[in-house]
Amino acid sequence: MSFPRYESYKDSGVEWLGEVPEHWEIASLSRLFSIKAGGDVKTEFFSEFQTENHPYPIYTNANNENAVYGYTSKCNYSPNTITVSGRGEVGFAVYRDHPYDAIIRLLVLSPFGTGNCKFFSYFINVVINFSVQSSAIGQLSTQQISPYKVAFPSFEEQQSITNFLDCETVKIDALIAEQQRLIELLKEKRQSVISHAVTKGLNPNAPMKDSGIECLGKVPEHWEVCAIKRMTLLITDGAHISPETGGGVYDFISTKDISDKGIDFEGCLKTTSSSYEYLVRTGCQPICGDILFSKDGTIGRTVVIKEQRDFVVASSLIIIRPDSDILDSSYFNYLCQSSIVVQQVEGFVKGAGLPRLSIQNLLKVFGVFPSFVEQHSIVTFLDNETAKLDTLTTEAKTAITLLQERRTALISATVTGKIDVRGAGLS
Structure with missing residues (x-):
């Protein structure tokens, strides 16, 4: 949609505003x-x-x-x-x-x-x-x-511009809302796909057994249902002290640094060599293959440590070290994102202002575990399926950004007189 300019303009005397319609x-x-x-x-x-x-x-x-x-x-x-x-x-x-x-x-x-x-x-x-x-x-x-x-401009022209913008921004906002709903549906679909794969497996014809847990129902007959702590070597949290940050050089990671994209090493706090060495000695350094699990504020956000790097974590994060002989880190990460684990964790969360999950309660959470080989197959399947859904989500977020930019540009051009909408028909 294109709109004409006003017939004549004058210098507004305001550098960023430039010229405005002569009668304004x-x-x-x-x-x-x-x-x-x-x-x-x-x-x-x-x-x-x-x-x-x-x-x-x-x-x-x-x-x-x-x-x-x-x-x-x-x-x-x-x-x-x-x-x-x-x-x-x-x-x-x-x-x-x-x-x-x-x-x-x-x-x-x-x-x-x-x-x-x-x-x-x-x-x-x-x-x-x-x-x-x-x-x-x-x-x-x-x-x-x-x-x-x-x-x-005059009051009448102000009203005309306002009516136009009210109408057009409602249309844009409706399109944005549609994309936001799509993102929510994709998020629900993603968790549904993950949950089904890590609780029912990939073989629809596999013999099933009663898990003995009401919210879980039946699981493949050869799968093990047990507390997640039985499949791990270590479950501990990070630093319970405030490390020195003046002149820091080592990464100090907390919940705010964990996202779906991984760990934000660029924006995190830095701690000094002496604090870093102390935190390493007290078990606050993850190693390759560990999973970080957020337990304060935003609960249940996870990330797999894919490569060895010198950093330590805050007490808002739990370090989970799978037994690599029986548990694949990526499979466990998907399990943590499934509805079966999310529901259990939500039931243990305490605190309204700052929600918290204790390690003691995380130790009570159970999971479903197939053989090591089957875990790998499920990870491969979920990597492919979630990548498709993540691509669609990224496209929806890009669409929202473009619509927001369009909305801002339209408002700016209209209220500063760069376009004349007085003759625009409202539909």
Whole structure:
């Protein structure tokens, strides 16, 4: 879809904005809006529930529509207001068309006169995102945002632009949502394929036996069902001390460094030689063939150590060393990703704020183990099948990125007057 440009333009006087339509105005945000910092919750009266006396939501995050309710020190912000994130998610603006009690950690922009706040929220996202990209802004204050320049047409044209963007962004957001649903379905399919292979095997005609475990059902007759600890040589966690990091040279890996792509050695903490040597002596160094299993925060994320490397791990990770005579590391890694292990682990997790899994509870988890030869066959099969699903997932994520870029570019071009959408028909 292509759109025409306006008939004539003028220099905006703003370097990043360049030319704008000749009939548009230029003004600073402080001329158009009252800009204040949001209120604070009085914690002694704080409640998770809406009350009769305080019926309006308190927004604590500009990119999160979840609301909480309670008594506040600053109340009753009017509707037709814009909120801008000041910390954590700098560069996100949201238009509010209803009243609310307070805003926490957000800036509140209330218009002085008439104007389409939805139009200005679109524009503010563009100007703030440009500012964030071109400078190291860690926190937006009222003083920082006040001088920002915005370009705008008449109220009627603002409304026309807003209607167009509302319509087009809804379409793009629907396409993004479809790709996100596809990613979830692929994730479910991936676990289903893994779970079936490591609990039922690859031979549909294999004789089956009752596993004796209700959630597992029947398994191939010649497979062994036992606690995973019986198939391993070592199950221990990492460092329970805070290692020295000043001038560190050795990799210190924690849960945050583990992902589906492997271990992030580039972004991890580094520890000193003395701390590294101590942690090696106390059993915090994995070896080739070990599996790392996350037990704090994000539970159950796993990775196989494919090559020997000098690094140590934090207490948030469990080191599992399979008995290489009877258990293939890659098979065990797939077993840990199966629904049968995931369900057991979830039942042992404690803590709401920071979920944790103890080693003692991991030792209670059972698995299903075929012969060593059959383990290899299952690994080969799953490597091929998961690679196909992972490719589809990557394609879906790429599509989302392109759609998000398209959305951003369309908003930017429209609210800065680079394209004229006044004649665009809305469908």
